[in-house]
Amino acid sequence: MYGMIGKMTAVEGKRDELIAILLEGTTAMPGCRSYVIARDPAGANGIWITEVWDDQASHKASLALPAVKAAITRGKPLIDTFDQSTVTEPVGGHGLPVAAGR
């Protein structure tokens, strides 16, 4: 599996709007086993995103999906900074069903 742990900071006051766009735009992504969007309780504008994919190719392919591309276009102006992005190699656990669309 292929994982990512990312943190971004929304433009001041735009976090909820950005989260709503992310939630709408990231449904039905083939190869996606987990995609969790979370507020950062330590900061008013921080967002954590943790992802688990079948493999790196399925993550890359998701970026070409119309709904994801639309979310990126709508969300980009609401992002102030990308603070952290870490690649991981998930090995197991809970909440990792076989991905939809396979």
Place this chain on the structure above:
Amino acid sequence: MYGMIGKMTAVEGKRDELIAILLEGTTAMPGCRSYVIARDPAGANGIWITEVWDDQASHKASLALPAVKAAITRGKPLIDTFDQSTVTEPVGGHGLPVAAGR
């Protein structure tokens, strides 16, 4: 929901053994929606753990489960350092079914 993103470093050469203990010890935790154990591709001994719980109380209660307590006892000597622990407030996404045991 209540989330955690943690990073630890296993004692040199003990990462796989520690991961196996974590995988065995963290099944059937009431209130747990997601618990993903991942290798850190950037380091030979790093482990990332990302968790989503119904609430902070369910996370706290899990630490008293016999299987979890046993895993902590067995795993502790294999942990070199806790490098990072971040609390999050998950708001949605994929891979977050209603937790088992509710």
